[in-house]
Structure formats: structure tokens, C-alpha cells
Amino acid sequence: METKSIMIVGVGGQGTLLASRIIGNTVIAEGYDVKVSEVHGMSQRGGSVVTYVRYGEKVWSPVVDKGGADLILAFEPLEAMRALPYLKKGGKLIVNTQQIDPMPVITGAKEYPAGLCDTLKEQADTAVIDAASLALEAGTIKAVNVVLIGVTAKNSAIAKEKWIESLKTTVPPKFLDVNLKAFELGFAAG
Template sequence: MNTLSILIVGVGGQGTLLSSRILGKYAQLSGYDVKVSEVHGMAQRGGSVITYVRMGDKIASPIIEEGEAEYMLAFEKLEALRYIQLMKKSGKIIVNGQKIDPMPVITGTADYPNGIIDRLKNKIETFVFDAMSEAKEAGNIKAVNTVMIGKLANIMAGSKDIWLEAVRACVPPKTVDVNILAFERGYKL
């Protein structure tokens, strides 16, 4: 398989690292080479965070650069717009409609941009949904990760069984059932 590049973007503390772990596991179970580049440290304290997942026959760089990403999972809509230059024109964005004000907006030195979803849609195919409500419906508001992964699994196709196995392997053991429910909700969106 040619290299497939997936971005995961969001706000530090949203738990995006779990998504990257599931994607890494999915790649491994599918027999691909895979590299995942994570953000640790200061940005995890409410800053803008980006994780790269690359899978394929042989992966060199773990970093996704301008014009390389096929897919983006965005946990916050402003963060989707922030990293759009990393996408291919033919790429697809899956965005959780959640809005988290960055500090310059809270302090009044900047405005939260209007019409983000339209700006995304004008450039690239974009799927928007309220992943938090879906996660709540599934039984745990923290299962946003697996809702998003479910939607991605549906778009990427591939074996659903492998996706489910990857989810089971990565989420905390006590939360497997609720995460599988959340995955299914995302898958059907």
C-alpha cells in the first residue's frame, strides 16, 4: 500500500493520543509498517496539539507535511482550519463540531473565527457532527475518540473486524463495551 497519512488535531487534554494509538494498532494488525508522532509536554496543557499517523509498505518520516494527508480527525473545529495546509485536496476531514475558545478569545484580544465549517467545506470534503452527543448517547462522554474513529473506519473501508480489534486492544479494559457502542454510532453516521 502507498503511504496513507492521517492527522489527528485538537486541544491538549482532549485525549487525542488514544485515537492515534487505535490507528497505530489498526495499521499493525493490517500488516502495514506504521509510524505515529505524538505531542507530549507543554502543549498538552490546553494548547493546540497535532498527532501524525502514517501507514504503508515502508514508512520513513513520521511527520506529515504540507499537502500529504488523506484524512484528518479534528476534535475541535478551529484546530481543523489551523492545519488544513497539511491536507491533500482530495483528502477528507472528519470534524467534531465542538468549539473551545483559545485564551486570546477569552481575554478579548482575538475573535473566534466565524463560519469555520463553511471555510473547511469550500476547500475539502468535510464531515461534521457532534461527537460529544454521540458519545453521551453511547454511554460515556469521553468516548468521543471512538465515535470519530468509527466514522473514519467507515470512510477508509478496510476490515471492520480489524478496526474493532484495534479499539478493543487500546481502550481501558473496563470501557470496552461503551467504546464499541460509540464506534458503531460513528460508523453509522
């Protein structure tokens, strides 16, 4: 199998790191070689964050290059737009609708681009997901990342049960029910 590349983008503090680790654990359980590249330190402080998951028979580079992502999971529309050059031709983009203004927008130096999700749809095969609403429906806004994992699972070649097993090993037992619900809602929306 050719190496698959997933890119997870968002804003520091949104839980992208956990999402990349859940995806990583799932593909390992499938017996693949895997590399997960993370970002720590300064950029985590509310800045753009990017993590990569690559899996296949043998994975060399832990990072995804421009034009190399089979799937981009974007926790925020502006970050989806920023990551778009990394999407492979024919790749899939999943974008959460929750807008978070960056500091240049807050200070008024720049404007948040209008109609981003529509623009993204025009440029790529895009699934637009209101993950915050679905997470609330599941029981907590904190489950946004698990909703998006559900959407990712729907768009992957890996069986749904494997994703659920991986979730069970990653999430603390007392939050399992709400997270399973969030996963199902994401899966159905994907």
C-alpha cells in the same frame, strides 16, 4: 501501496494521543509498516496538539508535511482550520463540532471565527460530526475520541472488524461496551 498519512489534531487533553494509538494499532494488525508521531510536554497543556499516523509498505518520515494528509481527524473546528494546509488535494476532513475557545479568544484579543464548519465544507471534502452528542448517546462524554475513530474507520480502506478488534485490545474491558456503542454511532455517522 503508497504511504497513507493521517493527521489527528485537537486541543491538549481531548484524547488525540489515544486516538492516534488506536489507529496505529489497527494498521499494524493489517501488516503495514507504521510510524506514529506524538506530542508531549508543554503543548499538551490546553494548546494545539497534532499527532500523525503514517502507514504503508515502508514508511520513512514519521511526520506529515503540508499538503500531505490523506485524512485529517479534527477534534475541534479551529484546529481543523489550522490543519487544513496539511490536507492533500482530494483528501478527507473529519471535524468534530465541539468548539473550545483558545486563550486569545477568552481574553477578548481575538474572535472565534464564525461559521467555521461551513467554511471547511467549502474548502474540502468535510464530514461534520457532533461527536459529543453521539458520545453522550453511547453513555459517556468521554467516548468522543472513540466516536471519531468510528468515523475514521468508515472513511478508511480497512475492514470494520479490524477496527473493533483493535479497540478491544486498547480499551479497558469495563468500558468496552460503551466504547463499542460509541464506535458504531461514529461509524454510522461517517
